[in-house]
Amino acid sequence: MTIPLSELAAPAEMTVGRYVLHRQIARGGMATIHIARLMGDEGFSRIVAAKRLLPEFAEDAEFVAMFLDEARIASKVHHRNVVPVLDVVTTDDEVMLVQEYVHGAPLHYLLNKARHASLRVPISIAVSIASHVLAGLHAAHELVDELGVPLEVVHRDVSPQNVMISTDGTARLLDFGIAKATMAAHVTREGTYKGKLAYSAPEQLHGRATRQSDLYSLAVLLWELLVGHRMHGAQSEAQLVATIMNGALPTITETLGAEHEWDAIDDSEWSQLGAIDRVVRKGLAVDVNDRWKTALEMEAALVAIVQPASPTMVAAWLRSVGHEHLEKLEKVIAMEETSWRRNQPVLLPTRRVNAETRRANAAEISQLGSLPQRSSLLHRGPHVVIALLAMLVGGLVIGVIGMLRSSSDPTPTARASNAQVEVAEPIELDEPAPALASAPTPAPAARVTVPPIAEPASEPEV
Template sequence: MPSSSTPKAFQPRKVGRYLLHREIAHGGMATVHIGRLLGQVGFTRTVAIKRMHEHCSRDPEFVSMFIDEARLAARIRHPNVVPTLDVVALDGELFLVMEFVQGETLARLVRRSTKANLRIAPRVASSVITGLLEGLHAAHEAVGEHGEPLSIVHRDVSPQNVMVGTDGVARVLDFGVAKAANRLQTTRDGQIKGKIEYMAPEQIRGGAVDRRTDVYSAACCLWEMLTGRRLYIADNPVTLWGMVLEGKAEKPSTINPDVSPDLDAITMRGLDPDPTRRYSTAEEMAIELEQSVGIATPREVGRWVQTLVSKKLRELDGVIAELDSVASEISVPADLDSGVSSVGAAAPVPSDPPMPSGVLSVPAPGQPSAQPFPKPQTVAKPRPPAASSPKIEIPRPPLRSSPGV
């Protein structure tokens, strides 16, 4: 999801226990806003809130994808995955609440480097991709409430879906089109989901995908960081498909002489058109990057991020300060969660705090769906009550098995 170039004017509004503020990124299915959790006794927390487009919220397939993203991300507990904190459904709209990461997408960082004619140090590239691979491995290994493998395959690994923080940590985000066991929304045979430039050949063919498919996409990201350009470029999708299927990638060192033979070999193995010749797991590739190439420290990566997008980071600081000012003027009632319908992102994990009163969990298989949702509140000017609030149907997960990753 690309970042917004400049913050748009936006009237802050309360969405349950959250304050929704300016848009900071946008995509085809949703926009991302900076927000604030409004807790008791003055407790607050800055969050990112993904707001589904109104027209998408009326489409059952998009609603299922949105809820699936929350369910899956909530089952993955790892420093290299952006955590999902909550899902709220109000007034016919869906909001996915995530941890706020002070940083920028890998896509924008690579573009800024290329525009400034700056090569990305191989150590920095290796560090970012190692973090990406570790996050993917955590997703591939994720299990359900009863310990059953979820068989998650991200299927849309790309620089747009990797967030690199000023803390030097790379984090995977956006599991909206991921393949997994017991998803609400399923993909028909032969249907392609993802970005063609980063798809593995088997994905383009509409064949079976597994964790090695994500390894290929991560290797595409590594190649792009090392060279400053896309792996395959074509004028039309058909030609691009053919280039991916043919699989004649150049070694990164032919473009960037700073790339070592070891790093060349690791990258090219990850890009092998035959999945049986790739790394069998994302973790295996991450370990080889660490041991054979060496990776930059989080401090080095964090400085790289700050150098490239210092202006954007200052703008975010200003938006957060503005949000602090608005939030400080809002009184938090004792029954803040009363009457708010919040859809739990996944089955509860033992370490999670209990859900507050008035919270409605996403139904498990066999349970009834959610009830109609109340209206949100606008901070500056209360909105008149609507005659009725539209209802978002929360579909039930199908009971089916899925092949292991």
């Protein structure tokens, strides 16, 4: 159930996985709902809703299995009228589902506010909400796995508590906590009842829920939207079960007949209500075979009678009826946002600085002549440098050996083109001419013997 926001304390923030949990905004029989924040890299964050399993159930294997089944099923339903599950976090003492945060109000809160203010929900608004929920149900009912095998999902808990009206004018179905599917790890024993009694179909009370059971629940929800109060009044549980099993349910026109006589409902609206009443009665049939076959079929019958209100009109109705809830919720979010920003360190754009630095270094390197070649060699790694050094040392060693050999052999033999070449006698150079008289007489120059360049022997003529 939803907790009045004024009663919610502001607990200290706690971190579970990569999520920071803020204030609790709702509490149900199995779990609490928190405003939370997904933390990413480079200061990225996103507001989400965290559904935490209560501690007394976190150690119960059956409840944990049900909780995780909700994540598996809801995460596979991709539809604008279904609130998706984004992530699952499990620790030693925590089991948490992360859902998309929907800014709005639960339908049961809005119905209570309207009833206390003696306000009737406009017919077009009621039809719009019902058609949205039916569209979401149809997406869940038709769900298949990755191999195309039908999963046969049944929600089993369609009620005003599990419908959110968002500020964009969309009704969204949530809480697949007790849903039935072939992929579910938790299996409900045959004959075990799951759901809210006042919205349950006869076969569901026997533990044999089908997709038509969800349509029965939606018919009760639509009845309450149009009439303005709960279908079942003050009854004991046994009386309520007998009423459901017998199908002795009041109709819309029977319940609102007095208001029509008082002219509180005009003839045009009364005609619309009569047509919708027939759709609702078919949805409330005791025999499953007498109900609508699919949610899509029931939705088509409704919109053929009354044009649904636009999202803008639904959003305006939400603001008019649930403005107190929205204002308090927005205040809570603003407080949490302010606190979070105040406590966050300033993050420097490190990646941008590194990129700019690399570009600047590249520009400086391009202006140097030999530096790019040298840097490219270094960039290739130490193995290339070591190989070059080894080549240089090897060249020096070979040169030294060659010099030693040449000094020990004064008459080397030169070969060119595989022919012998005769070595000419050394030529003695004359002494240099005497220097000018004004200059001091230098010491006599030493004789230098230079071997002449050998010419190749001429080839014999043929």
